[in-house]
Amino acid sequence: MDFPPRRILVTGGAGFIGSHIVDHLVRSGHHVGVIDDLSSGLEENLPKGVEFFEVDLKHREKVGDVLADFRPDAICHHAAQVSVSRSVRNPAVDAETNVLGWLHLLEEACSVGVKRVVLAASGGTVYGETPVPATEDWPPSPISPYGIAKRAGERYLEFFTRERGLEGVVLRYGNVYGPRQNPHGEAGVVAIFCQKLLLGEAARLNDDGRCERDFIYVGDVVRANLLALLAPLAQPYLTLNVGTGLATSIRQLEAELRHVLSQVAGRSFPSPIKGPRRDGDLLRAVLNPGLARDELGWVAQIGLRQGLMETAQWFYQRAVHSEPQASPQPPLQPETLVG
Numbered sequence: 001m002d003f004p005p006r007r008i009l010v011t012g013g014a015g016f017i018g019s020h021i022v023d024h025l026v027r028s029g030h031h032v033g034v035i036d037d038l039s040s041g042l043e044e045n046l047p048k049g050v051e052f053f054e055v056d057l058k059h060r061e062k063v064g065d066v067l068a069d070f071r072p073d074a075i076c077h078h079a080a081q082v083s084v085s086r087s088v089r090n091p092a093v094d095a096e097t098n099v100l101g102w103l104h105l106l107e108e109a110c111s112v113g114v115k116r117v118v119l120a121a122s123g124g125t126v127y128g129e130t131p132v133p134a135t136e137d138w139p140p141s142p143i144s145p146y147g148i149a150k151r152a153g154e155r156y157l158e159f160f161t162r163e164r165g166l167e168g169v170v171l172r173y174g175n176v177y178g179p180r181q182n183p184h185g186e187a188g189v190v191a192i193f194c195q196k197l198l199l200g201e202a203a204r205l206n207d208d209g210r211c212e213r214d215f216i217y218v219g220d221v222v223r224a225n226l227l228a229l230l231a232p233l234a235q236p237y238l239t240l241n242v243g244t245g246l247a248t249s250i251r252q253l254e255a256e257l258r259h260v261l262s263q264v265a266g267r268s269f270p271s272p273i274k275g276p277r278r279d280g281d282l283l284r285a286v287l288n289p290g291l292a293r294d295e296l297g298w299v300a301q302i303g304l305r306q307g308l309m310e311t312a313q314w315f316y317q318r319a320v321h322s323e324p325q326a327s328p329q330p331p332l333q334p335e336t337l338v339g
């Protein structure tokens with residue numbers, strides 16, 4: 001994946017997925033700028049050599065100033081209000097970032113001649129139940145304000161590619177996991193289980209852990225983004241699933257993670273406890289990744305065991321180095337299985 005150096009702006013670049021993309025772009029010799037308001041991201045996630053703009057996308061003028069200053073060739077949009085439950089409690093707050101902030105970025109991008117924009121979208125919240133792995137033409141049925149805003153974001157990008165000459169790629173993710181994921185969020189079941197187990201607590205399996213998800217390692221998501229940002233496109237607007245096509249139940253995931261963690265830490269971890277079925281949890285959310293292979297030559301390369309091993313090692317190292325805890329941690333949220 002060798003592409004000539006470009007100027008690339010990553011929004012949400014101090015967050016979980018965005019910071020991994022930034023790492024790879026910097027290592028590949030690109031000139032990288034980051035917009036992030038640090039509401040959930042951490043400045044320490046950013047490697048040296050990045051131009052960092054601490055800006056909230058809600059402030060259009062500031063977004064315009066950054067774009068006029070940095071002049072990116074392409075934008076990789078990962079900044080978002082990522083909490084589904086917060087979006088349910090307060091849809092307007094969700095839309096301020098996920099709809100209006102996004103529109104500010106698109107408008108300002110067009111005014112400085114940005115060529116391509118990649119949008120981090122959500123397979124799990126856009127498709128709903130998927131008895132078979134969903135292809136991109138599966139009828140969208142977002143239910144939460146978060147999912148509705150993500151879907152609206154896709155349509156806005158389509159509009160801007162049609163009317164304003166941008167190239168746009170929508171990447172609909174499965175359940176992304178890996179190092180640096182926030183265990184205090186609500187969507188990262190792998191991070192939440194890692195954190196719980198390392199604290200000596202049992203993971204809780206709602207509905208006997210029978211819900212199935214498409215777990216995709218963050219390194220694979222990074223490769224999809226690099227291709228979406230830099231590879232030639234057959235069409236100016238593309239929507240692509242970024243998943244494995246494989247269903248893993250939460251029960252299987254927990255067992256595999258406990259196995260891997262016990263190898264990493266050299267000790268055993270408590271067996272899971274049962275929790276009730278929770279309203280709104282999809283039984284099965286799995287994505288068919290065939291179109292991403294055809295359009296970008298992208299296929300997931302990291303299997304679940306390898307990805308969990310990388311993740312477990314990171315959480316274990318972090319737990320070892322942070323003992324004793326310097327400050328109390330916020331309480332763990334119940335794991336919600338969005339993607």
Ligand SMILES: NC(=O)c1ccc[n+]([C@@H]2O[C@H](COP(=O)([O-])OP(=O)(O)OC[C@H]3O[C@@H](n4cnc5c(N)ncnc54)[C@H](O)[C@@H]3O)[C@@H](O)[C@H]2O)c1
Pocket residue numbers: 011012013014015016017018035036037038039040041042055056057058077078079080081082097101120121122123173174175176177182187338339
């Ligand atoms: N993690 C997943 O499984 C998953 C699945 C589907 C889609 N996504 C999408 O991928 C993207 C990245 O998610 P993540 O898991 O890395 O979450 P994250 O919370 O780690 O990253 C989001 C980043 O956006 C920043 N941000 C939030 N609001 C902002 C604003 N108004 N202005 C500027 N910056 C702002 C945060 O500080 C954070 O650094 C999001 O768009 C999310 O919806 C994630």
